[in-house]
Amino acid sequence: MNTKKIGLERFFNSKEFKQRANNILLSIGFNEKGLLVIEDFDKTSGILIAGEKHSGKTTFLNCIIASLLHQNKSEKTLQFILLDSKKNEFKKHKDLPHLVFPIIDKLCTAKEAIIWLEAEFDRRFAILEDKQKRNIWKYNKTAKNKLPTIFFIVDELADLMRLAPKVFKDRFVRILQIGKCIGIFIIATTSKMDVKNIPSLVNVNFLTKVCFKTASGRDSSKIVYYKHAKNLKKGELLHSDYFTTKEPNKIHGFHASKT
Template sequence: SIPGKAAIGIEIPNPERKTVFFRDILLSNAYSRSASFLTVALGVDSIGKPAVANLARMPHLLIAGATGAGKSVAINAFICSILYKATPDMVRLLMIDPKRIELSVYEGIPHLLHPVVVEPKMASRALIWAVREMERRYKLLETLRVKSFTSYNEVAEEKLPYIVIIVDELADLMMVASKDVETSIARLAQMARAAGMHIILATQRPSVDVLTGLIKANFPTRISFKVSSKVDSRTILDTSGAEHLLGLGD
């Protein structure tokens, strides 16, 4: 149904696919007027308007999609959106890329907390470090008797940067160290927002052994590209429909 109207809308694909250019989103009013350092470019909506979102409000993002559906392109767009808005003293990134090729292009940028992590066992340690960093930040908030990350930065002499943790393929990590990875991600998802830490988690296998109930419960914001079956769509979105998407970013 169409909001505000007593009518039903039917979306049909255009005869010719129109390319959405990243530059157009960055030049849009929606992106330029957003004050948040964690504004990410999503693309365009069904009527062609530029769509952006604030990662700080999500506060964590779960992405799923079959191979070639546009998942990694979206992650790169989100990373570049943040890099355009924020300097390294505002936002730091922790990248985990078991596929080894997708995030390696960012190796050496000043925003990185650590070189891009490619070994699954090292990734488990990196997530454990992130949990400890979250706990350290909570102690700092407690010391100044403030309740949130933004309140801390308003009164602290030495400001803390946001930390965005990006995991490009969760399935590979779950195969090697599922319990440690699940525990770390769940703790971060439950508590890290108030410490200025946010997670972008992606997988091409949205099965129940990868996206466990504990992980899903703590990621209310989810994006699904085209998936291979109704079961996968229900696993990621709790409803069918993603299997009918057109692919290549839809």
């Protein structure tokens, strides 16, 4: 497939996008046959994005944010919590009305955010139980005060897991296992794929994986259980979805520019 940059407008103009059933659809990119590969957050609670430094992870994150914003102009339907340990990756999003907190770049604030999110998690379950609704989508069909989807987005998950594992590990696992029912999702990147940085229980509960170029086949195997990410070119990725793929698909990803 042609390796030139592919803008998100191709996704926004596609039949699949125009006929979408909800406003939390994401295209991973195009496969080797030129077909769109779609990820519906209605079916997954999170995405783990791995790869060596400067391989395209942050660009992919920004494509996700741009795609979700395109579908949700109002903060009444979509909210973000953005964690940026590098302190410069999300600057362009600092004025978004969709932010629950100002962009987070300190561990202490990250702890406050995940504790708040856990409380919101419990609050939403209580609401659904009270209204006898199975999930947020059924609740929002009839509710006067609809619940927005919340995306907890982390640029370098390993920093959180290494510095405060007791705070983040169990909360992440809980959200990843059942968060989609209440409209709470986690998207995270990492360039550090060993178990010391990404605990196995956290890794396996990300049912959707995206892997850019890795330094070795071993690093690739830790994320998508397939060693060939080490051979990827710029803009290419491997996509693994627990629900639909037996082995990772090779994809050419988008970029967020609309030029």
